[in-house]
Amino acid sequence: MSPPLLGYSDLAIAAILVVLNAVLTWMFDLGLTRTILIAGVRVIVQLLLVGLVLKTVFALASPLLIAAVALAMFAMASYEISSRQERRFAGAWGYGIGAGTTMLATVLVTAFALFGTLRPSPWYAPQMLIPLLGIILGNVMNGVSVTLNAVSTAIVREQPAIEGRLALGTDRYTALKQLQRSALRSGMIPIINQMSAAGVITLPGMMTGQILAGMAPLEAAKYQILLLFLLSGGAGLGALGAVYVATWRITDERDRLRLDRLVRR
């Protein structure tokens, strides 16, 4: 079976559902009509635009252009992380911790996938590299931003307890152990849940897409397994890095809590 190609009329039919939703919320005066319509329009514009851009990038297959696209993706992810923080680190650290750990984890895991298992030729083949980078980056970004937010909010909330321990002569890493654990947990729970529920509660999005596009279910399942491993590896590495860098930065070498290095948005 060859993949059924979608026409714009097919999309227009599917869009009826969004419009229906908008009409219903308008009828019941739920105040969501505008938001739903804007989100619907954004999906159309953003994804078609990305499709067009990728079409060009794939056709040109220029390493420089691919690198530029990857950099732009990193920049947007880093901005997203720092804007999701309730409190963030002052100065360049506010952007740097999220950006640094995300980039490191994403590059490591993507390289691992490219050279270890998928082995495309050339290794930077954009059809492989860009979607892979995108999905790994998105997951690492979520892991890192949830973790960072958990660290900074918990540290402010738990300040009396942490300083109480420090004042009795506990070193900074022992005093923050509990907090590191729970922050790491909140950063990794989504991907762990995703792995546990995969195939049982929902069919993962990528696998669904591949099956719809005509791939054999078992082959699609193998791809999905590989991907979930990559995503959990990336999210785990990113969250771990974020926890350690953040707790290191929020304390100093005299085992003091440095809440002055955090700023409220």
Added chain:
Amino acid sequence: MDFALQAGECVSVAGKSGAGKSVLLRMIADLDPHDGDASLDGAACSNMPAPQWRRMVTYVAAESGWWDERVEAHFLPGTDFTALFSAVGIPTEALAWPVARLSTGERQRLALLRALTPQNRVLLLDEPTSGLDDENTGRVEKLLRNRLSAGIAILLVTHNPEQAARMATRHLRVRDGQLVEEPS
């Protein structure tokens, strides 16, 4: 500002709210970045790891923090709880309680108790009896006097002039960022 504290001596610190009394104690405990240095028997704070300094020069904040749900987890294993708890009027069973069950006054006294270790040389106490009735204030003061006679020095922030007179031999006041000694 510059001052010294002798072994077994209690010095009180008074001053308006926000004058910097707690800041002073936190500075001595090296809990905030600051200029200047403190030393104990000639050994400078900046020359030893901060945890080691704080086990000898121990700060007890006015507002206690708790890092576990159980009271027991805040004490070193091997502590003699029966004597310790009864000295401040808290039943020994409180050890098995969750922290959430403690009253404000009980928290304050337990936060002081958990800071008392054989390594203490100086105690930096921030209003250790502010939430207590007269009877329990008396118990805490007695406990502190025992520590003083064992050679421990105490820097005591208090809003209560009578307590300062009862406990301390010298009286300091924080005013406009300066530390001045007041006549007894």
